[in-house]
Amino acid sequence: MATIQIMSVVGSAVPTSLREQGLLACWYLMRNGETVSGPLRSLASAKALAEQLQPGMLLA
Incomplete structure (x- = not known):
């Protein structure tokens, strides 16, 4: 199973x-x-959702 990652974007x-x-x-x-x-x-909401979708597998 692929790990969920968090990506941030800024500006435009x-x-x-x-x-x-x-x-x-x-x-x-x-x-x-x-x-x-x-x-x-x-970022807090992204981490919380990632944990709900895939507990214990978050890479940020």
Whole structure:
């Protein structure tokens, strides 16, 4: 089973809807190079979701 990883993006890579809310960074969950969730508003929420999806296998 592939491990879930957390990827962060900043600046213009952040979706417009989040930039309009003042966010300059967001996080996505990735597995095998493919997005499985996101964009997430905080690293804490990304870690929590990753733990729910794959307990004990998070790489950040």
